[in-house]
Amino acid sequence: MEIFLQQLINSLSVASVIILIGIGITLIFGLTGIINFAHGEFLMIGGMTTWLVVSHGGGFLLGAAAAVAVVGALGFVLERSLFRLTLDRPMNGFIISLGLIVVLQHVVIRFWNSYQKAIPQPLASVWEIGGVRIVAMRAAVVLITAVVVAITFFAISRSRYGLALRASVADQETAALMGVPVRRYITGVFIYGSALAGLGGAMMIALFPITPFIGSVIVVRGFAVALIGGLGNVAGAVLAGLVLGLMDGLSAGYGLPEWTEAYSFALMILILLLRPQGLLGGTAGPKAI
Amino acid sequence: MSLLDIAHIDTAYGAISVNRDVSLSVGEGEIATILGPNGAGKTTLLRAICGVVKPKRGAILVSGRDMTRLPPDKLAKAGVVMVPEGRRIFADLTVRENLRLGAYAREDREAIEADIRRMEYYFPVLAQKRDQKGGALSGGQQQMLAIARGLMARPRLLLLDEPSLGLSPLMVKEVQSVIADLRKNFGAAVLLVEQNASLALAVAERGYLMQSGRIVAANAIAELRDSRLMRDLYLGAGKSRLGEAAAPN
Numbered sequence: 001m002e003i004f005l006q007q008l009i010n011s012l013s014v015a016s017v018i019i020l021i022g023i024g025i026t027l028i029f030g031l032t033g034i035i036n037f038a039h040g041e042f043l044m045i046g047g048m049t050t051w052l053v054v055s056h057g058g059g060f061l062l063g064a065a066a067a068v069a070v071v072g073a074l075g076f077v078l079e080r081s082l083f084r085l086t087l088d089r090p091m092n093g094f095i096i097s098l099g100l101i102v103v104l105q106h107v108v109i110r111f112w113n114s115y116q117k118a119i120p121q122p123l124a125s126v127w128e129i130g131g132v133r134i135v136a137m138r139a140a141v142v143l144i145t146a147v148v149v150a151i152t153f154f155a156i157s158r159s160r161y162g163l164a165l166r167a168s169v170a171d172q173e174t175a176a177l178m179g180v181p182v183r184r185y186i187t188g189v190f191i192y193g194s195a196l197a198g199l200g201g202a203m204m205i206a207l208f209p210i211t212p213f214i215g216s217v218i219v220v221r222g223f224a225v226a227l228i229g230g231l232g233n234v235a236g237a238v239l240a241g242l243v244l245g246l247m248d249g250l251s252a253g254y255g256l257p258e259w260t261e262a263y264s265f266a267l268m269i270l271i272l273l274l275r276p277q278g279l280l281g282g283t284a285g286p287k288a289i
Numbered sequence: 290m291s292l293l294d295i296a297h298i299d300t301a302y303g304a305i306s307v308n309r310d311v312s313l314s315v316g317e318g319e320i321a322t323i324l325g326p327n328g329a330g331k332t333t334l335l336r337a338i339c340g341v342v343k344p345k346r347g348a349i350l351v352s353g354r355d356m357t358r359l360p361p362d363k364l365a366k367a368g369v370v371m372v373p374e375g376r377r378i379f380a381d382l383t384v385r386e387n388l389r390l391g392a393y394a395r396e397d398r399e400a401i402e403a404d405i406r407r408m409e410y411y412f413p414v415l416a417q418k419r420d421q422k423g424g425a426l427s428g429g430q431q432q433m434l435a436i437a438r439g440l441m442a443r444p445r446l447l448l449l450d451e452p453s454l455g456l457s458p459l460m461v462k463e464v465q466s467v468i469a470d471l472r473k474n475f476g477a478a479v480l481l482v483e484q485n486a487s488l489a490l491a492v493a494e495r496g497y498l499m500q501s502g503r504i505v506a507a508n509a510i511a512e513l514r515d516s517r518l519m520r521d522l523y524l525g526a527g528k529s530r531l532g533e534a535a536a537p538n
Contacts, residue, residue, distance in 0.1 A: 160389075160393070163382070163386055163389060163390055164390065164393055166379075166381070166382060167379050167382060167390050170379050170380070170381060170382070171377055171379065173341060173361075173373075173377075174373060174377040174379070175390070176340075176341070176360065176361040176362050176365075177339060177341070177361050177365060177370065177371050177373060178365060178370070178390050178391050178393050178394070178438065178439075178442065179361075179362045179365035179366055179370075179393040179394025179395075179442060180362055180390070180393050181360070181362045182362070183360070
């Protein structure tokens with residue numbers, strides 16, 4: 001039981017990072033129809049930003065704040081310069097995002113290098129509660145993600161902006177007729193989704209060393225989470241992230257740990273066979289007219 | 290200077306030209322209608338006025354201010370709001386959320402709740418269904434919600450695109466009385482596009498006759514109704530339609 005709980009918290013911390021990525025992917029898809037495969041690279045750049053700040057003597061908190069700001073700004077610039085031009089044809093946005101994977105990876109490798117980067121653990125303590133050893137940093141990652149998810153939910157379901165966002169996801173043209181500046185919402189969602197990826201990157205490098213190639217591994221899982229939950233559905237992404245996290249924990253603790261990835265993808269295939277619209281139902285992307 | 294002046298508008302979808310040299314105006318509080326056969330370009334003209342379609346040529350003035358080629362949210366802020374064809378209710382939002390969204394462009398946030406109650410007074414069905422999803426409403430109820438949602442913006446000009454489409458004869462009558470009272474109850478001018486000619490002729494004060502993308506006649510509604518051109522172009526082709534629409538009344 002102790003081992004199970006330990007595994008569960010470990011896998012929840014990884015699931016947290018995946019959930020942050022999944023929320024960004026699912027929000028951007030819901031509003032624009034663009035599947036942004038470069039989202040994993042956004043996370044990688046968040047991690048690298050944190051590493052740069054910490055290795056130049058800044059604290060982890062400063063590094064994490066810088067990661068959120070830098071990646072948020074990157075999302076803004078890329079939306080204004082590239083993705084905005086593809087809003088009529090989201091497939092082109094998807095293709096651009098594939099190209100961005102290569103560009104962003106190689107920019108990082110060119111200026112630094114392709115070796116693994118690490119920072120000292122920001123929270124080094126380990127709590128022991130009833131025989132369960134909890135790494136404080138992992139607990140902090142889960143907590144921070146829970147807070148971010150709660151804020152996101154609250155904003156989407158209760159605020160005026162969330163209402164306009166939901167309306168724009170359902171029917172952009174009618175939302176615009178009611179006075180919603182849909183383009184500004186698209187920019188906002190890109191910035192928010194990217195900032196979450198930056199935060200995810202900071203938390204990732206606080207847990208493990210990362211290389212410039214981490215993005216592709218993460219984005220596949222983030223995309224799986226968005227898809228299992230129902231594309232465009234934030235609650236679905238969170239639920240799917242938890243399900244996959246639990247699956248990881250169970251398989252690492254009780255099954256064969258080397259099959260962890262296979263278990264989660266088998267689960268994904270199974271869920272999509274039974275519920276092609278995802279666990280909580282998604283959108284097919286914005287309507288053309 | 291009227292509330293809405295459009296001057297020499299051309300519109301097109303890609304290479305296919307729709308409206309040619311269309312000019313019309315709607316006065317403060319006036320109810321105007323654009324009549325014409327299917328495919329004449331009436332809906333496209335409305336979509337150009339509210340900013341969804343960008344005109345190729347010409348100008349759109351709201352109270353004398355040039356609003357040509359501005360996006361729909363800017364027009365909504367200026368008081369020009371469209372109730373689109375097919376109602377386009379947000380099916381997953383509740384009735385109240387639909388109404389609240391209609392008020393998005395407004396600056397006076399405090400007055401929004403009071404206006405929601407006002408809509409529920411004029412459209413009692415919206416009070417009964419306030420917490421239900423928009424998608425759960427019947428077609429007629431959705432049309433009431435669509436008009437009320439448009440009114441939540443406190444528009445000076447409401448563009449109504451085929452509000453009676455697909456409704457039962459009883460609901461058509463109700464829509465007709467709602468439109469007729471829009472000025473009295475909400476102070477809004479109306480530009481109505483409607484296939485049901487008897488409805489349009491009954492509520493409007495001014496009519497424009499459109500054919501093949503052009504305005505071919507413009508007049509006070511009484512004169513337009515009796516004009517030979519109207520009979521030839523519209524009623525002649527659509528006699529049976531007018532007959533059907535008139536019969537249940």
